[in-house]
Amino acid sequence: MSTHDDDSESANQLIRDRDLAELLEWFQHNENLPQEIEPLLLRRFYQCMYGVVEDTKQLIELNYALRNKHPHLFIKRDPLDDDSRRTFDYADILPLPGLTPDKYKVSLYCFRDFEPSKMHHTEDTRAFFMVTDCRFITPDDAAHPDVLSVGEVQIFDMKGTTMRHISRLTISTLRAYVKFLQLAFPVRLKAIHMVNCPTYLDRIVSVVKPFISEEVFKLIRFHTSSIDTLYEFVPRDMLPEEYGGSAGPLATLRAQTQKVLADKREYLMNPQHWYVEKQEKRNGRSWRLF
Structure with a gap:
């Protein structure tokens, strides 16, 4: 240089x-x-x-x-309570290690148990935001702690998804989730990859598309024939072994994520980081004049 x-x-x-x-x-x-x-x-x-x-x-x-x-999604929460345990017992919400060559951070979402009654959309969404809030105060790449991701890539594994799962979506929660992701996320959404898409994908899309902006919908890529097409966008060394990658098994990544949640529990539950007091904020130091 x-x-x-x-x-x-x-x-x-x-x-x-x-x-x-x-x-x-x-x-x-x-x-x-x-x-x-x-x-x-x-x-x-x-x-x-x-x-x-x-x-x-x-x-x-x-x-x-x-x-x-929406405090029930973003503030009133505990990563170790029964609601969170139910979510993490049946589904994985996993930030993957490292960054892509474009300096994007990748996260993976998949079911471990395909029984639709296990899905509780609002509690699952709360768990998703707990994982991302922990991630946002953790370096993106352990090897280069000063390098921040410049974009967000999400992988949704559709394996096991049925219309019974879709029927359990809560519209108000879906609206809040999409609005936050589109307008308020502290990282720019760059791509959403849907893998292992079922044959009735068009029916699923027709349910959720009205809640997604055209701009975000254009970021979605549907991998219908093979997961191999995902490798064009996400390096194999970032993906779990179960997805043909070399980042370790899902079980290891899951244990790492759960440890971070437990370690950051106090942060996630501390109202001083999340809650806006309506009156006389900061112990009466509301002295600014406008």
Whole structure:
């Protein structure tokens, strides 16, 4: 790297540090926000908005407004309670290790038990957001902890999905989930891959498509003939053994994810990170005049 590149990198670093300090100060004195935010999460919001401070502020306020509008999904939660255990007993919600060559983070969602009565859509959605909230305060790539993902790739394994599963969707939960993902996520959604698609895929799509924006629907790729087409987008070394990859068995990835949830339980349940107090926020320090 040349001296000029070094100088440019140093200048960018100074700008980023200054902007993040400004954003943290703004966050701590904003009555529409919780009391605390993890530095890595703040960085994700900032990067998601390409380093534009005002856009970052808007995204942050929308994120916490939606959380507080749906506290049963985003705030009132416990990764070790019975609802969470039921979800994690029948389904996997797994961030996969490392980043793609495009610096995208990949997550996998699949059933382990195909019995439709095991599915509880609202509780399952709450579990999904607990996993992602833990992920957002954890480095994306253990080998390069300073490198943040610039995009989100989701893999949904449709194996075992029936219309009975689809009938158990809760419309209000689906709306909240899609809206949060489309408008308030601190990482940009880049692709959604549906693998092991059933023959009645068109019926499933017809149910959920009305809740998905055209922009997001264009990101969905349906892998109908073989999982081999997935390898064009996600490196095999990031995928579990069960999907032809070398990232270890699902059981190991599952145990790692559950350990993170247990370790971060206090963070997930701490209202100071999520809950917006309506009146006299911050112990009466509501002194700002507008």
